[in-house]
Amino acid sequence: MDPPNEVRDIFLSPGDFHFGGPNLRLRTILGSCVSIILWHPVKLLGGMSHYLLPGRNNPNNAQNLEGKYGEEAFYLFLEKIKLTQLPIxxxxxxIFGGSDMFSREEENLTLVSNFLNAKLVGQKNINFAKQILSDNSIPIISENTGGSKARKIFFTVWDGEVWLEMQESSK
Known part of the structure; x- marks a missing residue:
């Protein structure tokens, strides 16, 4: 499908979320963060999240939904999709991202629990994405997750395509 005459190009920083129609190109850069992309192939609607952690340590402190948490980013998707009156x-x-961004040298220097927890963030983010999508009967039709390199991703809503560039590691 040809791109629309006017394309809105939006860069998502960590914690950002965007959802809209076929004139959008959404892009981001991921390390241990994960992006969930949802797309409706008939209505040509879709969105992207860029979350840093699966959830808050203290969910009772949530005043507003924040895209930096996977659980809340998914609720943002649910809110937008509800407005379309389409079944989710x-x-x-x-899904993309969830890299292990720590070097082997860092791994050998310390076994501090905070470091070990940080090292697991990428995998926890991947696991969360797969679980929440499964729980909501949304098929994952493509993924590039894990590894040790950053990723640039570009999502064009008008055709549902995602372009992926693997970034060289600075390790």
Missing amino acids: SEFKAK
């Missing part, structure tokens, strides 16, 4: 199960998902 008609959307298709793609």
Whole structure:
């Protein structure tokens, strides 16, 4: 499908979320963060999240939904999809990110529990995405997760395509 005459190009920083129609190109750069992309292949609607952690340590402190937490980013998707009056199960998902961004040298220097917890963030983010999508009967049609390199991703809502560039590690 050809791109629309006017394309809105939006860069998502960590914690950002965006959802909209076929004139959007959404892009971001991921390390241990994960992006969930949801796309409706008939209505050409879709969105992208860029979350840092699966959830808050203290969910009772949540005044507003924040895209930096996977759980809350997914609720943002649910709010936007509810407005479309489309069943969420008609959307298709793609997930990206969740890299282990720590070097082997750092691993050998310390076994401090905070470091070990940080090292697991990428995998926890991946696990969360897969679980929440499964719980909501949304099929994952593409994924590129894990590893040790950063990723640049570009999502074009008009055709549902995602372009991926693997970044060289600075390790």
